[in-house]
Amino acid sequence: MRPPTPSQTIGPFYGYALPFAGGGDLVPPGHPGAIIVHGAVLDGAGQPIPDALLEFWQADPAGGLTGAPGSMRRDPVTGSFAGRSGVGFTGFGRVAADADGHWTLRTLPPGPAAPGALPYISVCVFARGLLHHLYTRVYLEDTAGDPLLDSLDPDRRATLIARPEQDGTYRFDIRLQGGEETVFLDFG
Amino acid sequence: MSTTPPTPEPQAVIDAEMARIRTEAEKAAADGAPEELQPRRDYPPYRSSVLRHPERPLVAAPEAFTELRGPVFGVTDVTELDSDLTRQHHGEPLGERIVVTGRVLDRDGRPVRGQLVEIWQANASGRYAHKRDQHPAPLDPNFTGTGRCLTDDEGRYTFTSIKPGAYPWRNHLNAWRPAHIHFSLFGTAFTQRLITQMYFPNDPLFPYDPIFNSITDERARQRLIATYDHDLSSPEWSLGYRWDIVLDGPSATCMEEGR
Numbered sequence: 001m002r003p004p005t006p007s008q009t010i011g012p013f014y015g016y017a018l019p020f021a022g023g024g025d026l027v028p029p030g031h032p033g034a035i036i037v038h039g040a041v042l043d044g045a046g047q048p049i050p051d052a053l054l055e056f057w058q059a060d061p062a063g064g065l066t067g068a069p070g071s072m073r074r075d076p077v078t079g080s081f082a083g084r085s086g087v088g089f090t091g092f093g094r095v096a097a098d099a100d101g102h103w104t105l106r107t108l109p110p111g112p113a114a115p116g117a118l119p120y121i122s123v124c125v126f127a128r129g130l131l132h133h134l135y136t137r138v139y140l141e142d143t144a145g146d147p148l149l150d151s152l153d154p155d156r157r158a159t160l161i162a163r164p165e166q167d168g169t170y171r172f173d174i175r176l177q178g179g180e181e182t183v184f185l186d187f188g
Numbered sequence: 189m190s191t192t193p194p195t196p197e198p199q200a201v202i203d204a205e206m207a208r209i210r211t212e213a214e215k216a217a218a219d220g221a222p223e224e225l226q227p228r229r230d231y232p233p234y235r236s237s238v239l240r241h242p243e244r245p246l247v248a249a250p251e252a253f254t255e256l257r258g259p260v261f262g263v264t265d266v267t268e269l270d271s272d273l274t275r276q277h278h279g280e281p282l283g284e285r286i287v288v289t290g291r292v293l294d295r296d297g298r299p300v301r302g303q304l305v306e307i308w309q310a311n312a313s314g315r316y317a318h319k320r321d322q323h324p325a326p327l328d329p330n331f332t333g334t335g336r337c338l339t340d341d342e343g344r345y346t347f348t349s350i351k352p353g354a355y356p357w358r359n360h361l362n363a364w365r366p367a368h369i370h371f372s373l374f375g376t377a378f379t380q381r382l383i384t385q386m387y388f389p390n391d392p393l394f395p396y397d398p399i400f401n402s403i404t405d406e407r408a409r410q411r412l413i414a415t416y417d418h419d420l421s422s423p424e425w426s427l428g429y430r431w432d433i434v435l436d437g438p439s440a441t442c443m444e445e446g447r
Contacts, residue, residue: 004436005382006408006409008383008384012318013316016318017370018308065254066260067257067258129237129239129240130229151250
C-alpha cells in the first residue's frame with residue numbers, strides 16, 4: 001500500500017475557489033418531494049464556525065449511488081456557473097457556512113443504498129482550524145437495524161438524527177467538540 | 189466596553205511547543221506506535237485547531253455503502269481555460285510562471301481517472317484575491333488564483349500558474365506561511381476526499397509553520413513537497429514542478445477487486 005498524501009486545513013481563503021452558485025440546491029426550489037436540511041456548525045465553545053465548508057453525498061430516492069456529472073455545470077461563454085440542469089440527480093452538494101455558521105441543503109430524500117438499509121446523507125466537514133476533514137451522517141429517521149446507530153449510546157446516537165421541523169424541513173447541527181459533540185466516522 | 193487584544197505570542201513559544209510534540213512523537217514511533225500518516229487534528233501550536241477538533245475518538249462505520257461511492261464530474265463541470273491560471277484576465281499576471289503536474293493515485297497505485305482537481309493560491313506577492321486577506325501586499329488585476337481540471341486516463345492533472353508568495357497570518361507574532369497551493373481532490377469514493385496544500389522544495393519557512401508541522405512524521409511531511417523537474421521546464425517560458433498525490437481511504441472499487 002502506498003502511503004497517502006496527508007491532509008492540510010482548507011484555511012480561510014477557499015471562498016472564491018470552491019463554493020459555487022446553487023451548491024446546496026440538489027433540486028430547484030419548489031421541486032416536488034424536496035426536503036430541506038439545515039443547521040449550524042459549532043466549535044467547542046458553542047460558537048458558530050463561519051468559515052466551515054460542508055459537502056454532501058447521497059443516494060438518489062431509489063437508492064442509486066451512480067451520481068451524475070453536472071453539479072458545477074458551466075457556461076462555456078462566460079465560464080460562470082450555469083447551475084444544475086434540473087434533469088439528472090447529481091447526489092453531491094457543497095455549501096459554505098454563512099457568517100452565522102449556518103448552512104442549508106435542498107435535496108430529495110435518499111433511498112436505501114442496500115436492501116433494507118436505513119438511508120442517510122453523508123457529510124464531509126472542512127474548516128479553517130480543522131487539519132483533517134471529518135465525516136458524519138444525517139439520518140432522517142431513527143429506527144432500529146442500522147449497524148452504526150445501533151452501536152452507539154443513546155446520547156451519541158441522537159447527534160446523527162435530524163430533527164423534523166415543519167413539513168419537509170429538518171434541523172441538523174454539527175458540533176466539532178464538547179459535551180454534545182457530533183459522532184464522526186472512521187472508514188478504516 | 190473595549191477589550192485589549194491579547195499580545196501576540198512570539199515565534200519562540202510556538203517553536204518550543206512544536207519541538208516538544210515532535211520529540212514525543214519520535215519517541216512514540218521508536219517505541220512502536222503506528223506511523224502518523226496524517227496531521228493531528230489536535231495540534232495546539234496551530235491555535236485555531238484548539239476548539240475545532242473532536243475530543244472523542246472517531247467511530248468505525250461498520251457499513252458504508254454510500255461513502256464507498258462518490259460524486260462524479262464531467263466535461264460540463266470544467267472549461268478548458270480553467271487549468272491555466274495565467275489566462276483568466278486580459279493581461280499577464282506578475283510572477284514566476286510555473287507548470288505543476290502529477291498523477292492522482294489510490295493507495296493501490298491505480299490512477300484516479302476523470303476526477304475533479306481544484307486549486308487556489310495567493311499571487312506572487314503572497315496576497316489572496318479574497319476580501320478577508322487585507323495584508324499590505326499588492327493585488328494583481330491579472331491573477332485570481334483559482335483553477336480546475338479533470339484527471340486524464342492516467343490520473344494526470346496539469347496546471348499553469350505563477351509561483352505563490354509567502355504570506356503573513358495571525359497565529360502568533362511574525363507568523364508566515366511557506367508558499368503553497370491549495371489542492372482539492374476527489375477519488376472514486378467519498379472516503380477518499382482530500383483537501384491539502386502543496387509546498388515548494390527548500391522553503392526556509394518550513395520549520396516555523398505549525399500547519400505544516402501538524403504532520404509529526406518527517407516522511408509524511410515530505411509527501412506534501414513538490415519536486416522541481418527540469419524536464420517540465422520550458423525554455424524562456426516556465427519552470428516545472430511535479431507532485432503525485434495518493435488518496436487515502438477505501439473505495440467500492442477496491443472491495444470489488446477483493447483487495
